[in-house]
Amino acid sequence: MKRTWLITGVSSGFGYEMAKQLLASGNKVIGTVRDLSKVDDLISKYPDEFDARMLDVRDVSAIKSLVKQYDHIDVLVNNAGYGLFGAAEELSTQEINDIIATNLTGSIEMARAVLPVMRSQKSGRIIQISSYGGQVAFPGNSLYHATKWGIEGFTESLAKEVSSFNIGVTIVEPGGARTEFRYGSAHVANLMPEYDDSDTHAFLKMLNPDNGLAIGDPVKMVTRIIESVEVTPAPLRLVLGSQALENTILTLEERIADFKTQTQVAKSTDFPEGE
Template sequence: MTQRTWFITGVNSGFGRAMTEQLLERGDRVAGTVRKRDAVNDLSETYGENFWVETLDLTDTADIRPLVDKAFTDLGTVDVIVNNAGYGLFGAAEELTDEQVEDALDTNLLGSIQVIRAALPHLRGQGSGRIIQISTFGGQAALPGGSMYHATKWGIEGFVDAVGQEVAPLGIGVTIVEPGGARTAFRYGSAKLGPAIDAYAASPASFARTMIESGTQLSPGDPVKMAEAIIASADQNPAPKRIVLGTDSFNMITGALTARLADVQAQQDSASATDFPAGE
């Protein structure tokens, strides 16, 4: 087993916490970010110098590059960058406030983009490294009531997909992780809802609101097993482009891609009809 140093955003809960606990237990070093430092006091007390932690709010984008630089300076080498921090914003698009939209974009999309951009010069200098972006099946499939969450995840997947192709010749591997529902605090802890508009009570968008407000639907995914799979991906060479975790994720993604491919393939003739004639 290779000993590594990991930089992980949002290590106080969810996949970030599960990964950090597993990595520290096996002897790896973790540089973690949190919004509230006291949320991980137990990890600092237990693992000492192997756990480097700083506070970071991803919406404060100007703070991201200096903090990433500090992690590399303090630790010497960082082998794996994990963009984990984020949250779900749900409700019909019209129900969301402008402030909610901006915060979701800043956290889930712009924050992740800037973490990667800040890490790339260091990884290039090392001539090696991995970038792991935590996404969701919602980065490939879309459901009513999740328009803004999907916007952030489809956006980050497009960005990371392109970056992976840019840096592959530089010895840097890039992986997108697409989990299904997991029993973390994501759904019934950190998820946010826009103010309800009565007209959408009869819309399919209301399903997301009803599910979150009821707090009773258990997710099928085991976050410990998912964290193990994410960690194991760092040993795969070449880096897997995508990792699908959970039966629900597999079913949602394959269904969405199959339907989209069928829509596109049905337009082959009409698509080519808009080209200039051959030879012109």
């Protein structure tokens, strides 16, 4: 089925691959970028189907202005975002504000802008690109995890709010993939030598492709995301990558086991029964 997709951040990675696959199969794509030259090939190859737009998702007024230009959007893919690596102490206030505005607030405002369109047409699908880092936390990634855990909470609540309007919502949790996210666009803080001998700087090895590439195939991952739109009801979560799923299940099992040890402490804070 041909649809109109609004995808943020199509200049590279999942966004670019998704736009390429969708356009090749005859869909219309409204793709946002911060540099139009990054998608010159798609603009020239698909002049009628590809609507490339300049957008910085940190600009809420620009988000609202963009969405108001369209009276029909079948699928929103909140894809724009980046990784920020470094201990909490190593990050600058500007780095913190920028990643929250991009990864968290930008996605929230984009969803809020699109909802009136989808409600009026009585259908729609919102796909939020998160990460298995929205469930599992590693040292040296505190602010990235903060944005992903935050957007997952927002999106899960949103899914319950809009289901009666025939709007489906899916959180995508990919594992490591061979994209620019890891091997090109990752931001690294001004590192402190005090953390050099701890696990906090272990990410430096991961970011170096000489130490081995991620097992995730971005082409296959994007194909699975596109296919999920055909599934009804919409899956709330879509984990991509065997390592991501294994680590997520292990982490959740450990978390549940820890919660179960707290039964008596939790109960001890209740009023006595009948009072």
